[in-house]
Amino acid sequence: MNSGVARRRRTARDAALAGAVSEGLLGGPDTPLIGLLDVDGVLASVADLRAAFDSGGVAVQHTFAAKACALVPVMRLLAEAGMDCEVASRAELELALTAGFSPERLVFDSPAKTVEELGFALAYGIAVNVDNFEELARVEALLAGRPAVGPIGIRVNPQVGGGSVDATSTATATSKFGVALRDEGATEALVEAFARSPWLDRVHAHVGSLGCPLPLIAAGIAAAYELAEHVNMVLGRRQVTSLDIGGGLPVSFVDDEDGPTFADYVAELRTAVPGLFDGRYALVTEFGRALFAKSGTVASVVEYTKTTGGRRIAVTHAGAQILNRAMSMPDAWPLRVGTFDAKGRPKDGPTEPHDLAGPLCYAGDLTAVNRELPVLVPGDIVALYDTGAYSLSTHFSYNSLPRPPIHGYRTDPTGKVTFAPIRTAQTIREVVADSGAEHADALTGLLPAAD
Incomplete structure (x- = not known):
């Protein structure tokens, strides 16, 4: 199938990836990884949900599951679109109140x-x-x-x-x-x-x-x-x-x-x-997932490529730290992969089987295994599709990797892309603070004083 929805989704996503590279949001020395959310796609999902139930002749309160995309700007967007919110913790409740619910x-x-x-x-x-x-x-x-x-x-x-x-x-x-x-x-x-x-x-x-x-x-x-x-x-x-x-x-x-x-x-x-x-x-x-998943993309620069045991491996910055639910059960979440050159243009040409490796120090940190892809080289960009639910907001702090930046985007009829920040990248200083740096001497203070 190749519906108008699918064509719009692909066209907007490709434009956003190219725009993210040209605007320096992706591909620079400090921007090897990014999350992108298609605002028009999310709003279209909300409209489809309402339309499906509007024909039912029954009063319906439509809430969205905060856990699926627990980011205040996204929650505010849905609040303005008339959605209500389902929360599953006191923190999600506070996020919802902050977002305006x-x-x-x-x-x-x-x-x-x-x-x-x-x-x-x-x-x-x-x-x-x-x-x-x-x-x-x-x-x-x-x-x-x-x-x-x-x-x-x-x-x-x-x-x-x-x-x-x-x-x-x-x-x-x-x-x-x-x-x-x-x-x-x-x-x-x-x-x-x-x-x-x-x-x-x-x-x-x-x-x-x-x-x-x-x-x-x-x-x-x-x-x-x-x-x-x-x-x-x-x-x-x-x-x-x-x-x-x-x-x-x-x-x-x-x-x-x-x-x-x-x-x-x-x-x-x-x-x-x-x-x-x-x-x-x-x-x-x-x-939750049905409202967000198809509108999200996780994109990473290819840092290194190598061949091991006859298998071509592309090492990227997108791994289980941002895709923890998908990569905990890869058979259930078979991530689709898009490949682009360093300027964000779709990549084609001869293909070879690739493993796409994430940056984490464990062997299972693979976003794709034996996947037939155009031959990747350092500097290319790998895009992981259908990642708008959970992946953008549910970070896993393995190896103390910082949370990546998330941006929303819209495209106009001419193909022009406009970005808006959803979450700024976490700094290394913030990662250190989260690790308990303010209590650095607390445990040694429990030890007996030296003679």
Whole structure:
């Protein structure tokens, strides 16, 4: 396929890479590595999400998962675009507030919320999804008989099974998330919890993300819907008024096309859970990777090339320190690679099998293995596509490598590229400070004084 979306994505990305080189953002002595985010691509994903659900005739609060791109300028962009935000830690909550989200636009999910975090969220009316019965007891104690200011839900594990990637499947029989819905006595205990807590008004379910097919995701949402119906029937009142259906739309790492699309997702839900769209329940979504991944690029200068055991190796500055999720499971995240010359022009010519090595001092730091690429030489540029989710904001400080700069870009109809800084490069001095430099003498101070 070669849709207009794919063509625009490629054209804008190539222009951005060339522009980054010409403007000195990439390729200089202090700029061997950069992250780039296509602003128009992100906004187009938001529009596609809204369009898919707008035809449903149901009230929907669309949040994005902060963890997927926890960068304040990006979060501010989505806030201005009308998205709300799902957070999973106190720090993500503060990032969201800094980005301009008011408390009622936030949803707080985490399997390990502290009493202090719960108290903060409850005091400000931030929606909370409770993970387990022990956490629910904390909420009950904090409210002490008072009504809740914001929505409070309970997360269930529908136990519908896993997808092709274990680490991103959250509805398995033994998943750490939520109340296991099919365990003996779970439904009865949940009904009792709702009966005891009239402020408990939401059911939350999230089946997983990468590797989870749409029918599996829909099956999990159907289980949450059926629980809501059962609770309301048993209690004889409409206590559950909303369903948080999570996110998890898979992303294709094969080409520049979106697939499956948000429209595909909604069509699957209409078939599997038609009652979801009759207006009786408000919906909450929490998409992350699907909003950002296709709009991000990580680009690195090739520092060295060599041949070892007959294999050509290109050593770059892009490794697991910025691609930690992808490189922890390379079979699940088969990164696509683009090659460019030192001026940022697409590189062609004879090809050879290459390993693309990152800068970290461990053997598994490879972004591609035995990949057929144009022959790379020092100074060339390697671009890793579909890296707009997690990679740009989730840095791994292995070898004390500094966080690279991240820039957003837009392209006009003439192909002109305009950049804006998202995050400046971390300095070596900042890396040293983060390592505890201010306490340099603390441990030696515990030792006995010399005679």
